[in-house]
Amino acid sequence: MPDPAPTSPPLLEVRDLSKSFPGVRALRGVSLHLNRGEVLAVIGENGAGKSTLMKILAGVQTPDTGEILVEGAPVHIDSVNAAFNQGIVLIHQELNLADNLDIGANIFLGREPRRFGFIDKRTIYEKSRALLGRVGLDLSPRTLVSTLTIGRQQMVEIAKALSVNARVLIMDEPTSSLTQHETDQLYKVVRDLRSKGMSIVYISHRLSEVKELADRVVVLRDGQFAGHLSREQISHDTMVKLMVGRDLSQFYVRASHKPGRPVLEVDRLRTPQNPRHELSFTLRAGEIVGVAGLVGAGRTEMLQTLFGVSPAIGGSVRVDGVDVTPRLPIHAIRAGIALVPEDRKAQGLVLEMAVRENISLPSLRRTQRNGLLNFAAEKLTAGEMIQKLNVKTPSDRQIVQFLSGGNQQKVVIGKWLAMNPRVLLLDEPTRGIDIGAKREIYKLMEQLASTGVAVLFVSSDMEEVMGMSDRTLVMHEGRLKGELQRAELSEEAIMSLATGHERLLAVS
Amino acid sequence: MTQSQLPPSDPLPLSRALPENGAVRFSPTTLKVLGILGLLIAVCLVTGILNPVFFGKGNVLNLVRRTGLYGILGIGVAFVIITGGIDLSIGSVIALVGCLLPYLLMQRHWSVALTLSCLLPLSALLGLFHGVMITKMRLQPFVVTLCGLMIYRGFARGLLHDQTQGFQNEFAGMKEALTGDFLGVPMPFLLMVAIAIVAAVFLNRTIWGRYLLALVRNEQAARYSGINTDLMIIIAYVICSLLAGFGGILFMCDGNNGQPVDFGNVYELYAIAAAVLGGCSLKGGEGSILGVVIGTAVMRVIYNAINILDIPTQWEFAIIGGVLLAGVIADELAKRIRDKRRSARAAA
Numbered sequence: 038m039p040d041p042a043p044t045s046p047p048l049l050e051v052r053d054l055s056k057s058f059p060g061v062r063a064l065r066g067v068s069l070h071l072n073r074g075e076v077l078a079v080i081g082e083n084g085a086g087k088s089t090l091m092k093i094l095a096g097v098q099t100p101d102t103g104e105i106l107v108e109g110a111p112v113h114i115d116s117v118n119a120a121f122n123q124g125i126v127l128i129h130q131e132l133n134l135a136d137n138l139d140i141g142a143n144i145f146l147g148r149e150p151r152r153f154g155f156i157d158k159r160t161i162y163e164k165s166r167a168l169l170g171r172v173g174l175d176l177s178p179r180t181l182v183s184t185l186t187i188g189r190q191q192m193v194e195i196a197k198a199l200s201v202n203a204r205v206l207i208m209d210e211p212t213s214s215l216t217q218h219e220t221d222q223l224y225k226v227v228r229d230l231r232s233k234g235m236s237i238v239y240i241s242h243r244l245s246e247v248k249e250l251a252d253r254v255v256v257l258r259d260g261q262f263a264g265h266l267s268r269e270q271i272s273h274d275t276m277v278k279l280m281v282g283r284d285l286s287q288f289y290v291r292a293s294h295k296p297g298r299p300v301l302e303v304d305r306l307r308t309p310q311n312p313r314h315e316l317s318f319t320l321r322a323g324e325i326v327g328v329a330g331l332v333g334a335g336r337t338e339m340l341q342t343l344f345g346v347s348p349a350i351g352g353s354v355r356v357d358g359v360d361v362t363p364r365l366p367i368h369a370i371r372a373g374i375a376l377v378p379e380d381r382k383a384q385g386l387v388l389e390m391a392v393r394e395n396i397s398l399p400s401l402r403r404t405q406r407n408g409l410l411n412f413a414a415e416k417l418t419a420g421e422m423i424q425k426l427n428v429k430t431p432s433d434r435q436i437v438q439f440l441s442g443g444n445q446q447k448v449v450i451g452k453w454l455a456m457n458p459r460v461l462l463l464d465e466p467t468r469g470i471d472i473g474a475k476r477e478i479y480k481l482m483e484q485l486a487s488t489g490v491a492v493l494f495v496s497s498d499m500e501e502v503m504g505m506s507d508r509t510l511v512m513h514e515g516r517l518k519g520e521l522q523r524a525e526l527s528e529e530a531i532m533s534l535a536t537g538h539e540r541l542l543a544v545s
Numbered sequence: 546m547t548q549s550q551l552p553p554s555d556p557l558p559l560s561r562a563l564p565e566n567g568a569v570r571f572s573p574t575t576l577k578v579l580g581i582l583g584l585l586i587a588v589c590l591v592t593g594i595l596n597p598v599f600f601g602k603g604n605v606l607n608l609v610r611r612t613g614l615y616g617i618l619g620i621g622v623a624f625v626i627i628t629g630g631i632d633l634s635i636g637s638v639i640a641l642v643g644c645l646l647p648y649l650l651m652q653r654h655w656s657v658a659l660t661l662s663c664l665l666p667l668s669a670l671l672g673l674f675h676g677v678m679i680t681k682m683r684l685q686p687f688v689v690t691l692c693g694l695m696i697y698r699g700f701a702r703g704l705l706h707d708q709t710q711g712f713q714n715e716f717a718g719m720k721e722a723l724t725g726d727f728l729g730v731p732m733p734f735l736l737m738v739a740i741a742i743v744a745a746v747f748l749n750r751t752i753w754g755r756y757l758l759a760l761v762r763n764e765q766a767a768r769y770s771g772i773n774t775d776l777m778i779i780i781a782y783v784i785c786s787l788l789a790g791f792g793g794i795l796f797m798c799d800g801n802n803g804q805p806v807d808f809g810n811v812y813e814l815y816a817i818a819a820a821v822l823g824g825c826s827l828k829g830g831e832g833s834i835l836g837v838v839i840g841t842a843v844m845r846v847i848y849n850a851i852n853i854l855d856i857p858t859q860w861e862f863a864i865i866g867g868v869l870l871a872g873v874i875a876d877e878l879a880k881r882i883r884d885k886r887r888s889a890r891a892a893a
Binding site: 344346365366367369370376378383384385386387388389390394398399401402405408409410452 | 750751752753754755756758759762763765766767768769770771772773
């Protein structure tokens with residue numbers, strides 16, 4: 038199912054694009070095109086290569102091979118400015134505004150109109166006001182960006198793109214941190230821009246939103262072109278099938294669990310980030326519980342407090358009935374709590390160290406002899422974990438940096454498995470890793486649960502939450518908004534709680 | 546517990562250094578040490594050929610002695626540098642501790658034992674202060690130790706009224722024990738070797754050394770692995786100041802007297818330069834004690850060469866700075882080539 042050839046030269050076309058990073062082949066021979074005045078959704082699992090593709094188009098990264106054509110003519114996009122000159126602008130997943138400046142200053146940052154060598158503020162504010170009108174933002178251009186919500190900041194980014202006469206707007210997961218209301222507003226702006234002839238590349242893994250907006254869909258999987266859907270073909274099932282490459286039912290490894298006795302009891306826990314809300318729940322042995330919610334709902338903060346990274350300011354954490362409320366990670370670790378953190382490169386791994394040294398890091402204290410390292414024990418544990426988790430590495434001396442994302446994540450999990458945890462906390466355990474490794478991690482979660490470990494995982498991937506959890510806790514703005522049993526799980530039910538609705542929707 | 550039934554650890558640690566796949570491939574640290582060793586040999590040969598006096602017994606022994614004295618400072622600051630920090634106060638700690646030594650002995654008539662058992666803990670305490678300010682108050686190492694540089698120098702001068710401090714002809718026994726010769730080898734060098742061995746074992750063979758190496762590369766990941774990262778950083782500063790203070794005692798015994806106003810002045814720069822030359826990246830995370838020792842030797846040989854080759858000593862800093870810069874550039878280039886090869890291998 039190749040990307041169908043357009044009749045006239047498309048506005049933007051890429052041919053046979055490839056890009057590798059140490060240990061990862063992010064893109065392999067991807068081709069696609071974009072017509073004038075259309076919304077092209079590029080979808081795919083985390084790690085499918087969407088973001089890399091967009092960064093190449095926007096001049097943030099250069100491809101190893103392949104070419105980019107604008108209106109049929111090959112162009113060199115080797116810098117963000119070169120992309121600007123072609124009218125291609127990327128709205129980053131993480132917004133790139135200087136929040137100590139006002140809206141006008143941000144829109145014209147680096148391109149300030151001048152008069153007699155001085156910045157011409159009047160022109161800036163006049164033009165900014167007009168641009169803000171086009172994105173439906175009724176604000177003074179003198180407003181400080183730091184006072185704006187994320188949704189509004191995004192509109193400022195779009196206004197900035199309009200100010201450079203963008204013809205192609207690339208939006209990378211634009212709704213990932215927006216409220217429902219802000220999302221609706223964004224849809225409106227996107228439709229409005231399309232009707233005025235703007236072409237939009239819309240990257241998302243939220244399928245409902247793709248259904249809503251896209252004229253066409255291109256699916257990437259493991260860095261390759263996986264398929265193309267025209268407007269009529271777009272449906273939840275067709276998209277999922279292309280993204281995953283198989284039916285979902287085979288993808289999530291699930292046996293039914295008989296939860297044992299309570300292992301982790303969280304009682305009126307208050308995190309430093311959301312001090313006004315109390316969190317209470319219980320985790321039983323052999324249970325897999327998902328935590329859903331929007332970005333910023335306080336899920337990561339909850340895990341960090343459970344693990345002692347940001348100590349609780351109230352409430353208690355008990356493991357097997359013993360109060361262990363941790364003030365440092367070491368307290369949690371001693372109590373048998375392990376955390377696979379959200380950002381494995383920043384928090385999970387010492388990238389410049391070997392696989393062996395990473396795996397052994399938390400268990401050194403156990404195997405030491407009078408403070409001396411026990412190299413034999415270290416090697417043995419590492420070997421055991423590499424085998425058990427099927428870590429693909431030339432040896433246990435390999436520097437972790439050079440492993441693929443999935444294998445890196447296995448190393449993080451391995452270092453905790455070596456500690457035989459009672460409670461395993463996982464924060465976005467499969468973010469940015471390939472399908473194969475994902476499946477292995479699901480299998481592992483399942484295995485651990487079957488041996489009586491209580492598993493609590495945070496995920497923004499709806500499919501994953503629904504596929505893996507026995508129960509799902511849903512958070513909204515720092516609060517536990519509700520709990521859904523496996524039978525009650527649906528995307529609608531989760532989203533309803535995640536966006537702040539108290540009442541559970543009836544499940545059909 | 547499976548761990549408790551493990552076979553005893555490798556009795557011959559050296560065998561660990563052999564790559565397991567049979568290929569001969571040196572680790573980056575080994576390469577670095579070999580590189581700096583090559584530089585040392587080259588500088589020695591050139592100097593020796595230009596002026597054979599260089600290889601005379603007296604000159605060599607003097608070099609060995611100087612390398613020992615400065616090497617102790619270099620090892621200390623290496624601990625701080627691998628944590629990504631810096632200690633600018635070393636010279637002032639040397640001045641304070643070094644000048645207090647004869648003052649307490651000669652003018653206050655304290656016993657040697659009492660004096661030393663006060664001055665060494667005082668040095669450690671200064672390091673503790675740096676470490677606490679840096680970890681708990683979250684001040685920058687540069688700022689904290691810059692303040693230390695000024696404060697301790699000021700204390701040394703103020704407390705001692707800028708008077709020259711010295712032993713005159715007394716305390717020969719202590720001086721002989723600390724800075725004399727033992728079997729023909731200068732004591733400072735032997736002391737440095739002992740300290741280097743302890744430091745290397747600490748860094749490479751103990752869990753705290755491993756913690757230190759982990760936290761300097763990624764403090765967050767270390768914290769998330771249950772390591773008390775603040776404590777480890779504090780320990781690094783304590784080690785640095787303790788060795789600086791010990792160095793101050795040795796320098797004073799070696800020189801017999803000194804003035805608070807310039808005793809130990811800019812020695813922190815020699816120490817930092819030696820550590821950087823020896824392979825401690827100022828970004829933290831790398832370094833080998835042997836490299837620091839050889840780095841110190843290179844610095845001393847260059848200094849010595851300037852003297853015996855009749856180069857005007859005013860050029861000393863320019864030459865040392867140039868060598869340091871060249872060394873750091875070579876190191877960076879080597880690292881880039883390595884990384885490139887590595888990613889090429891990984892992508893293949």
